[in-house]
Amino acid sequence: QKEVEQDPGPLSVPEGAIVSLNCTYSNSAFQYFMWYRQYSRKGPELLMYTYSSGNKEDGRFTAQVDKSSKYISLFIRDSQPSDSATYLCAMSGVGGSNYKLTFGKGTLLTVNP
Amino acid sequence: KAGVTQTPRYLIKTRGQQVTLSCSPISGHRSVSWYQQTPGQGLQFLFEYFSETQRNKGNFPGRFSGRQFSNSRSEMNVSTLELGDSALYLCASSYGPDGNEQFFGPGTRLTVL
Numbered sequence: 001q002k003e004v005e006q007d008p009g010p011l012s013v014p015e016g017a018i019v020s021l022n023c024t025y026s027n028s029a030f031q032y033f034m035w036y037r038q039y040s041r042k043g044p045e046l047l048m049y050t051y052s053s054g055n056k057e058d059g060r061f062t063a064q065v066d067k068s069s070k071y072i073s074l075f076i077r078d079s080q081p082s083d084s085a086t087y088l089c090a091m092s093g094v095g096g097s098n099y100k101l102t103f104g105k106g107t108l109l110t111v112n113p
Numbered sequence: 114k115a116g117v118t119q120t121p122r123y124l125i126k127t128r129g130q131q132v133t134l135s136c137s138p139i140s141g142h143r144s145v146s147w148y149q150q151t152p153g154q155g156l157q158f159l160f161e162y163f164s165e166t167q168r169n170k171g172n173f174p175g176r177f178s179g180r181q182f183s184n185s186r187s188e189m190n191v192s193t194l195e196l197g198d199s200a201l202y203l204c205a206s207s208y209g210p211d212g213n214e215q216f217f218g219p220g221t222r223l224t225v226l
Contacts, residue, residue, distance in 0.1 A: 032213040043117075043203055043217040044156075088156065092213050099169045100146060101205075101215060103156040 003027050006089055006104025015113050019076040023089035023104045026070065030091040030102075033065050035074045038086045038106065047087075048074065079111045114140060117206050117218030125224045131192040134221045138185050138206030145187040146215060147179060150201040159202075162187055163210060191223075199225045 006023045013019055021035075032051055036044035048063040050056045056063045062075040072091075076083055086108050090101040118137045126132050138145050147159040158171040162181035179189040185206075191198055201222050205215035 032211075034214070036217070041222075043219045046214070046216055049214050090156075094211070099144065099161040099163070099211070100158040100171065101148075101156075101213075102158070103148075105155040 001026055003102050004089065004091060004104045007107055008105050010108040010110060012110045012112060013079055015079060015081060015111055017079050017111070019079050019083070019109060019111075021074040021076075021087050021089075021107050021109070023072050023091075024070055025072070025091060025102075027091075027093070027102070028070075029093040031094045032092045033063070033072050034090040034101070035061075035063055036088040036090060037083075038088060040085075044088055081111050081113045084110045117204055117216055119202075119204050119218040119221050121221060122219065123222050123224075125226060126194050127226050128194055128196060130194050131190065132194060132223060133188055133190045134202055134204075134223075136187045136189075136204030136206075136218060138187070138204075139208075139216060142206035142208050142216075143185050144207040144210070144215075145181055145185060146205045146207070147187070147189050148203045148205065149173075150203055150220070151199075156203070159189065194225045196225050199223060 004025045035048040038044040053065045053067045060077045064073045086106040088106045089104040120135045144163045146161040150156045160170045165181045176192045181187045201220045203220045205217045207215045
């Protein structure tokens with residue numbers, strides 16, 4: 001079983017739709033959870049960074065973490081064509097040898113105008 | 114504030130050669146991590162440095178090595194290149210010792226012929 005599972009999609013939605021992206025994980029040591037956006041042929045861009053369980057909102061983006069279910073989500077409201085990209089979830093532990101991010105494979109999102 | 118920079122951006126090498134990639138972190142960031150991204154395996158952790166010390170290493174052969182300098186700049190080296198080393202090599206920097214909130218550079222795209 002992979003440490004982080006992410007549905008690769010592709011996911012295609014009309015402009016203005018609410019998008020839900022999800023990851024599940026198996027490592028209970030993960031405490032930090034991130035979402036990155038990666039445009040084609042570019043480096044990943046940090047969108048959301050959360051610690052432990054709960055919700056975090058930033059503009060049109062909301063990140064949710066449910067540690068009891070080992071499940072994290074990213075919601076995009078009022079999606080725009082410029083949101084078309086690959087979305088990667090990432091997570092890490094605390095201290096010790098956990099100075100690394102473990103990534104999902106990414107979900108390719110297309111927002112159609 | 115300038116972001117993470119990586120040089121060169123593109124590189125073509127032949128099997129058996131060696132290559133050195135360079136990364137300059139965001140000013141003030143002391144943690145630098147390296148990742149390999151391929152279509153099949155996604156983003157995989159190579160190693161992480163903090164204050165010139167390698168704190169964690171991923172599951173890659175010894176042909177992959179790195180170092181960090183006193184100004185936090187980092188290099189990674191791949192010796193005896195193989196076709197399978199063709200990938201996007203990404204560098205990320207982080208401010209604190211936990212190294213969790215990582216910001217990525219644009220990557221170096223390495224093609225091995």
